[in-house]
Amino acid sequence: MFNNIVNKKVYEKVIEQIQESIFRGEFKKGDKLPSERELSEQMGVSRTSIREAIRVMETMGIIESKQGEGNFICSNINKSLIEPLSLLFKLNNGSWHEVIELRQALELEAVKFASERITNREVMELENIIKEMKEEIDGKNRNEVLVILDQKFHNKISSISKNYLIECLFLTSSKLFEAFIKDAREKIINRYSDERILLNQHIDIYNAIVNKDPNLAYKKMEEHMRLIKENYIK
Structure with a gap:
């Protein structure tokens, strides 16, 4: 399964081989890795290098160590990617224009897929989010809850798209x-001094999705993105 390693920064090569094994499907979420001794023998490196690689991969969120049981491929790798992306954005002085462009790239495709693949159960889930938005606005509650519901709505569309990579991004x-x-x-x-301008756009997107009209869904999401972009850059 693994190859002999002769190189500087040996622990990095250990990490690369384990990652390649994951990509090849030899390891899946929750699988147990061979012991440090077995990895050391298979790769021809010291157990110190193996331990160093394991520590780095734990920090990355790829591996989780269980006391007395061994090392396992993390069962929830997705969450380990959240902080690094945010940190990279900050460290590289990312602009909000880039965030807008990323949202456009993801959301315009996601909404088309969602309108083609939505199930009856997901129609109800999306409808419930819209209902919650209406209740918050009618109750004159302010931005915090509506921000959560707004993000929940868009996250749900990504999930309905049935594209794991879109959802992961x-x-x-x-x-x-x-x-x-x-x-x-x-x-x-x-x-605009009106919460309902955003609510109405979300309703339009919802209606296009549940009516399984990908072209209209794309158009309504495009209008939503345009409103955000026009007002955000002012």
Whole structure:
């Protein structure tokens, strides 16, 4: 399964081989890794290098160590990607224009897939989010809960798309999107003095999805993205 390693930074090569084994499907979520001794023998490296690689992969969220049981491929790898993406965005002085473009790239395709693949159960789930939005606005509750519901609505569309990579990218971008949605909502509401302009756009998107009209769903999401972009850059 593994090859002999002769190189500097041996622990990095150990990590690469384990990652390649995951990509090849030799390891799946929850699978137990061979022991440190077995990995050391198979790769021809010291157990110190193996332990160093394991520690790095634990930090990355790829591996979880269970006391007395061994090392396992993490069963919830998705969550380990959230913080690194947000940190990279900050460290590289990312602009909010980039966040807008990322949302456009993901959401316009996701909404088309969602309108083609939505199930009856998912129709009800999406409808319940819309109902909650209406109740919050009717109760004159302010932005915090509506920000959560806004993000929940868009995350649900990514899930309904049935494309795991799209859903994963939404998840890993969630911290960036949360802050962005909060700011964008405030800017739009301050300009129009009306929460319902955003509610109505979400209703239009919902109706297009449940009517299984991908072209209309794309158009309504495009209008939503345009409203956000026009108001965010002002």
